[in-house]
Amino acid sequence: MIMYLLKRLLAGVVLIAVLSFLTFVLLYMAGGDVARNILGEQATVETVAKKTHELGLDRPLLVQYADWAMHAVTGNLGRSWFSGELVTTTLSTRIMVTLTLVGGATIVAALLAIVFGVLAARRGGWIDAVVQVGAFIGFAVPNFLIALALVLVFAINLHWFKATGIVPPQQSIVGWLSTITLPIAALSIGAMASIVQQVRGSVVDSVSRDYVRTLRARGFSESTVIYRHVLRNAGGPALAVLGVQFIGLLSGTVVIEQVFAIPGLGQATVSATSLGDVPLVMGLVVVFVILVVIVNLLIDLGQAALNPKVRLA
Amino acid sequence: MSRWKATAAVVIVAALALAGCAGGEGEGKPTDGVSGGGHADKLTLTVIGAPTSYDIGAGAEWGQRSPYFESVFDTLLRQNSKGELGPGLATKWTYNSDKTVLTLNLRKGVKFSDGNPVDAKAVVASMERFRDGTSAQASTMKDNTYAAIDDATVTVTMSMPNPALLNMLSIAQGLIASPASFVGADIATHPVGSGPYILDTKETVTGTKYVYHANPDYWDKKNLHYDNLILNTMTDPTAILNAIKSGEANGAKFTDNNAIPEIEAAGWKVEGIQLDFQGLLLLDRDGTMVKPLGDKRVRQAINMALDRKALLETLQSGHGTVTQQVFPPSSDAFDKSLDSTYKYDPKAAKKLLADAGYPDGFEFTADLNPSFQTAYDLIGQQLKDIGITMKTEDPGQGQFIKALLAPKYPVGFMGLQADHNDWQLANFMLAPTGTFNPFHTQRDEVDGFLKTMRSGTPDEQVKAAKALNKYVTDEAWFAPLYRVQGSYAVDANTTLEYWPTNASPSIFGFSPKG
Numbered sequence: 133m134i135m136y137l138l139k140r141l142l143a144g145v146v147l148i149a150v151l152s153f154l155t156f157v158l159l160y161m162a163g164g165d166v167a168r169n170i171l172g173e174q175a176t177v178e179t180v181a182k183k184t185h186e187l188g189l190d191r192p193l194l195v196q197y198a199d200w201a202m203h204a205v206t207g208n209l210g211r212s213w214f215s216g217e218l219v220t221t222t223l224s225t226r227i228m229v230t231l232t233l234v235g236g237a238t239i240v241a242a243l244l245a246i247v248f249g250v251l252a253a254r255r256g257g258w259i260d261a262v263v264q265v266g267a268f269i270g271f272a273v274p275n276f277l278i279a280l281a282l283v284l285v286f287a288i289n290l291h292w293f294k295a296t297g298i299v300p301p302q303q304s305i306v307g308w309l310s311t312i313t314l315p316i317a318a319l320s321i322g323a324m325a326s327i328v329q330q331v332r333g334s335v336v337d338s339v340s341r342d343y344v345r346t347l348r349a350r351g352f353s354e355s356t357v358i359y360r361h362v363l364r365n366a367g368g369p370a371l372a373v374l375g376v377q378f379i380g381l382l383s384g385t386v387v388i389e390q391v392f393a394i395p396g397l398g399q400a401t402v403s404a405t406s407l408g409d410v411p412l413v414m415g416l417v418v419v420f421v422i423l424v425v426i427v428n429l430l431i432d433l434g435q436a437a438l439n440p441k442v443r444l445a
Numbered sequence: 446m447s448r449w450k451a452t453a454a455v456v457i458v459a460a461l462a463l464a465g466c467a468g469g470e471g472e473g474k475p476t477d478g479v480s481g482g483g484h485a486d487k488l489t490l491t492v493i494g495a496p497t498s499y500d501i502g503a504g505a506e507w508g509q510r511s512p513y514f515e516s517v518f519d520t521l522l523r524q525n526s527k528g529e530l531g532p533g534l535a536t537k538w539t540y541n542s543d544k545t546v547l548t549l550n551l552r553k554g555v556k557f558s559d560g561n562p563v564d565a566k567a568v569v570a571s572m573e574r575f576r577d578g579t580s581a582q583a584s585t586m587k588d589n590t591y592a593a594i595d596d597a598t599v600t601v602t603m604s605m606p607n608p609a610l611l612n613m614l615s616i617a618q619g620l621i622a623s624p625a626s627f628v629g630a631d632i633a634t635h636p637v638g639s640g641p642y643i644l645d646t647k648e649t650v651t652g653t654k655y656v657y658h659a660n661p662d663y664w665d666k667k668n669l670h671y672d673n674l675i676l677n678t679m680t681d682p683t684a685i686l687n688a689i690k691s692g693e694a695n696g697a698k699f700t701d702n703n704a705i706p707e708i709e710a711a712g713w714k715v716e717g718i719q720l721d722f723q724g725l726l727l728l729d730r731d732g733t734m735v736k737p738l739g740d741k742r743v744r745q746a747i748n749m750a751l752d753r754k755a756l757l758e759t760l761q762s763g764h765g766t767v768t769q770q771v772f773p774p775s776s777d778a779f780d781k782s783l784d785s786t787y788k789y790d791p792k793a794a795k796k797l798l799a800d801a802g803y804p805d806g807f808e809f810t811a812d813l814n815p816s817f818q819t820a821y822d823l824i825g826q827q828l829k830d831i832g833i834t835m836k837t838e839d840p841g842q843g844q845f846i847k848a849l850l851a852p853k854y855p856v857g858f859m860g861l862q863a864d865h866n867d868w869q870l871a872n873f874m875l876a877p878t879g880t881f882n883p884f885h886t887q888r889d890e891v892d893g894f895l896k897t898m899r900s901g902t903p904d905e906q907v908k909a910a911k912a913l914n915k916y917v918t919d920e921a922w923f924a925p926l927y928r929v930q931g932s933y934a935v936d937a938n939t940t941l942e943y944w945p946t947n948a949s950p951s952i953f954g955f956s957p958k959g
Contacts, residue, residue, distance in 0.1 A: 162841075162842055163841045163842060163845055164843025165843050165846065168843075168846050170497050171952070172506070173846055173861070173862065173880075174581050174880070175582070176880050177850055177880065179583055179584050180796055180847075182579050182933065213497075215496070215633065215652045216503070216633020216634055217633065217651040217652070222651065222652070226650075248631065260762075283687050283796070287687065288687065288691045295687040295690070295693060296677070296684055296687055296688045296691070297677065297693070366950065391681065392687075393679050393681065400652070403652065403680070408843060425831065
């Protein structure tokens with residue numbers, strides 16, 4: 133187990149190194165006049181050249197990357213070129229916001245997917261049809277359209293929730309809920325649509341197995357059979373989909389945080405990438421890679437807990 | 446604001462500025478923010494774009510980002526909501542006879558939020574940091590030297606007169622920060638000034654939300670109408686619209702004028718100013734890259750080929766005013782009659798082109814700004830009607846301005862900031878050394894106008910500015926299409942006086958109703 137974790141850790145480090153270099157190269161190739169972007173159209177060519185030198189952009193690519201990497205291994209990710217803030221500060225203030233949205237959306241999606249998936253598999257008929265059509269629509273409609281519809285109805289017309297920004301929970305729990313509910317709802321619908329199909333299929337497949345017939349023959353109640361045994365077997369594939377969805381939701385925040393003007397990693401990603409804020413983009417890449425590695429590791433561990441056959445040596 | 450009011454305001458600004466330039470004395474009455482106005486707990490505004498740095502040596506800016514700086518720093522002079530210059534940290538300002546030394550008398554007893562005094566030494570240190578730094582406008586102060594004569598007197602010495610100096614001291618160039626903050630590692634995000642508000646760095650999320658509380662020691666409290674100020678940075682038009690419609694702000698800058706009916710339907714009032722112009726920059730006026738563009742008849746033909754009214758309607762839904770000059774109405778140089786210099790007349794344009802020796806037209810490649818793709822397409826079609834083929838080339842993401850100023854292209858289309866100060870505008874895009882004169886076009890006439898604008902009497906300066914405007918319009922250095930309406934919306938509980946000289950309203954221009 134420890135060896136497995138060490139291997140995954142090592143793979144994560146290699147992944148960060150490779151992806152950070154590729155990102156650096158891509159940003160370099162994308163070009164863009166970063167100093168001009170910072171200073172605006174009014175700055176003279178000389179001032180732009182001075183800023184370019186100040187940022188070290190007149191150095192060769194490899195020198196720039198080596199400089200970044202050497203500082204990064206010590207935990208110094210530099211300062212944003214467009215705000216002057218330490219990248220580590222930007223990331224630390226924003227990561228909890230994004231994880232709250234993604235974590236909340238994942239939990240909501242998983243719970244509702246289990247309820248509707250089991251319901252559709254066990255009841256069949258019109259319920260199954262409604263769930264399947266609903267899942268199809270939820271999967272097909274982009275989450276930003278869902279977000280816009282939710283804002284229009286629940287924030288602008290009904291004033292039940294906030295349309296923009298986020299209130300920290302330590303400031304006001306009610307305020308916090310009023311700002312995170314709609315983004316979480318917008319994010320979770322698409323994810324739920326994917327997971328519900330997986331749950332439904334797995335349950336339908338499992339209930340026809342011999343062990344289910346045996347459990348029923350031994351007098352176990354239907355709810356015990358379904359929720360303690362069938363779902364446990366169906367949970368493996370659903371967990372894999374959930375993991376993929378979690379990572380997908382991370383990228384979903386890029387749009388959702390823009391629509392709701394939420395200061396998370398997604399919003400920072402859009403802004404930093406479009407401006408060419410290399411230090412911040414690099415910091416975001418590192419954080420996203422770490423999150424993906426951790427999530428995949430947790431899914432592997434979860435799979436092992438659910439199914440002894442895949443337990444790790 | 447109606448046109449006559451705007452004109453009156455401009456005349457007052459010009460008179461005040463020129464009085465200072467003429468070796469007179471500016472002193473004065475405090476610049477009131479808004480007349481009357483009550484007091485409220487909080488003002489929440491949405492702003493497009495966050496400050497790149499609060500370090501005045503690296504990120505001092507005005508324009509769209511002025512609220513961030515105006516809230517925490519004082520400027521030496523201050524403009525009020527009518528655009529008039531008045532005292533800020535300096536209560537009196539005097540030029541010497543040849544207008545090369547400006548003496549500023551500072552307000553006494555003012556302190557920075559770190560407790561240090563705002564004295565002459567601090568002002569000199571601050572101005573030197575701006576001059577030697579990399580803020581966008583740093584080069585405008587590069588030849589100045591500063592001296593602290595005593596605790597409350599500063600001199601600015603220039604090698605040549607600078608008619609825009611007083612105006613500059615009321616914007617980014619005049620921002621004063623505590624020198625003690627210059628050594629701090631967090632200077633970019635922890636501003637220390639003497640302005641009306643103090644940034645709450647704990648509640649602030651850099652790049653997104655800036656929270657300020659009223660400065661208890663501020664010297665001009667009567668112009669402060671709110672105890673707290675929140676600036677939410679929003680770039681997404683949908684988020685801005687949602688914030689407006691759901692009432693989550695008191696004021697909002699927005700870029701999509703098509704949203705005006707929707708915003709007004711939500712009970713908000715929309716104020717508009719027209720500062721920038723959009724149009725073709727015919728930069729290769731000497732024909733070094735594309736020979737025909739060196740002939741003024743060709744450039745005039747291009748101006749005559751453009752149906753400005755239709756383009757304004759199509760590209761801006763009519764929100765703006767067609768123009769043929771680069772100087773804005775708030776400037777001395779502006780002349781309304783110049784806006785009818787070129788009548789839309791493709792036939793006459795074609796004839797003029799033939800007279801210039803190009804009966805079959807010619808071809809050139811313009812620097813493509815993808816944000817204005819539709820404008821390029823429509824202009825291209827109208828030029829095609831008189832035989833000119835305008836090809837476009839995308840120089841790459843974020844490379845448009847760099848390529849234009851290199852210069853790699855003879856022509857480009859963009860919205861260009863038209864400063865209300867004639868001298869600043871002339872030096873930005875008309876002088877041989879101007880940033881947006883990348884081919885360094887030089888004409889003796891222009892040099893003469895600039896010389897008079899720099900050193901003439903106030904009357905001569907205004908006449909020279911007007912003559913310069915007429916010259917570049919007649920010579921068709923540009924093909925401006927229209928001045929775009931910059932729009933700002935305020936909710937039903939807020940009153941706004943939108944000063945005519947800046948893209949963003951002053952924070953002193955807001956007050957609660959009732």
